[in-house]
Amino acid sequence: MWLELRLQIDPRDSDLVADLLAQCCPRLAVEIDNGEEGQPRAFVKIYVPQEDLTALKRSLRLALRFVPLSCTPKWHRARRLREERWHKAWRRHFRPQLIGSVLVKPPWSKKKGQPGQVTLQIEPGMAFGTGTHPTTALCLHAVQKLIFPGARVLDVGTGTGILAIAAAKLGATYALALDIDAEAVKAALGNVEANGVADTVKVCHGTLTPNILQEGPFHLVIANLDRETIRRLGPLMTAALAPGGYLVVSGFLSETVAELTPLLATYGLRHHQDMMQDGWAAIVMVKDA
Ligand SMILES: C[S@@+](CC[C@H](N)C(=O)[O-])C[C@H]1O[C@@H](n2cnc3c(N)ncnc32)[C@H](O)[C@@H]1O
Incomplete structure (x- = not known):
């Protein structure tokens, strides 16, 4: 009920x-x-x-x-x-939406993407990540800007899998999607299958730990989490990056940017860009080659 x-x-x-x-x-x-x-x-x-x-x-x-x-x-x-x-x-609540050139739609929508657009079919189940939230939208914009064919991607806190699936559809050859919530893992596995990217996206139950570094290095690490978890996982996310790779973090309000950016810089990253939408923010940092 x-x-x-x-x-x-x-x-x-x-x-x-x-x-x-x-x-x-x-x-x-x-x-x-x-x-x-x-x-x-x-x-x-x-x-x-x-x-x-x-x-x-x-x-x-x-x-x-x-x-x-x-x-x-x-x-x-x-x-x-x-x-x-x-x-x-x-x-x-969940209607199709175009985020950059990515159309995110629920399975019950008949809307078709236009030429040049990439369509993601996302069944949220009990997980976060339909694209309706500004932080997901900011991360999706960042993925579209930073991805390149052959990229290896790490998505920490994948929720529905939306960002890892987008990365795969936009050219990544490997995306590792982690989540500590079993319901999110279930939703992400279903969505990976439904979007035909099971060969590229690996979904794992758990968080970023030192042994995951063996799967790297990654050209793009995305983490739409919260300030405290980003702070805690910052050093490992930095270690997981290839030289020249980008870290995209979101999940916080714009006033947090001034506090998180210098913190991420202490891990050895250089500020690349801030992105804002409806009071929410994303920060893009780069690991110099
Ligand atoms: C805000 S949602 C983001 C979902 C999706 N990536 C998006 O951008 O819409 C955060 C997700 O991170 C997961 N999460 C929270 N802490 C985590 C941690 N320490 N390691 C891995 N996943 C975590 C939550 O279970 C949740 O599914």
Whole structure:
């Protein structure tokens, strides 16, 4: 059974709250209902499996405590949803989208890519990474800019596998996709198969550890994680890079860039580019040859 939770917030906070919820609890579908123009309240609707409710509410409350909101959010009672209504809500949430020249679409969409576009079919299952979140979109833009035929790619925190699959379809000859979440691994394996890139993308359950370095070096390392995990894995991600290779990190708000960039530089990387979308950021660093 799925539940619909409604969180009443100030409309000025709706984008920030929806982004934050989607980022910290990727298994949720989040919808914003801004109501009538000029109304002083908006609702963020969250769809969650009933069994996850207590733990999720606890982590959401905690996450919201750290954002400067205009008003304290108010939780409304959960509504039970029939399976069909949940599917309808989810399908409304995930529509095909063109990110650069990559069309990301769910399996139920009939939309076809235009000539010159690369199509990814992504079934999210219980994993993060449909392209609807700005951090995924930023990473997808970076992959399109930095990939070249024959590249070897490491995707740390692959979620649905979207970035590794994109890399494979854009010319990588090997992409190693890691995730600590068994549900994400399941979703990524299904998507790798559905996109016909099983020969190129290897999905593994686990994180980046020193023994993974044997699989490198990689020309591109992508990590859409969170600031703390990026900080922790920074030295290993740097070690995994080939000389001249690029590290793309995302999963944080733009104000974090000023703190993360010098930190990544201490691992021996040079700043290449910052990318921003809707308050979220990605940093591209390069390992000098
Ligand atoms: C924000 S999602 C990114 C998914 C996808 N790469 C994208 O860009 O949309 C982060 C993913 O990283 C995984 N993750 C979190 N910490 C990790 C770690 N230390 N090692 C590997 N995966 C991790 C989570 O399970 C989640 O699937």
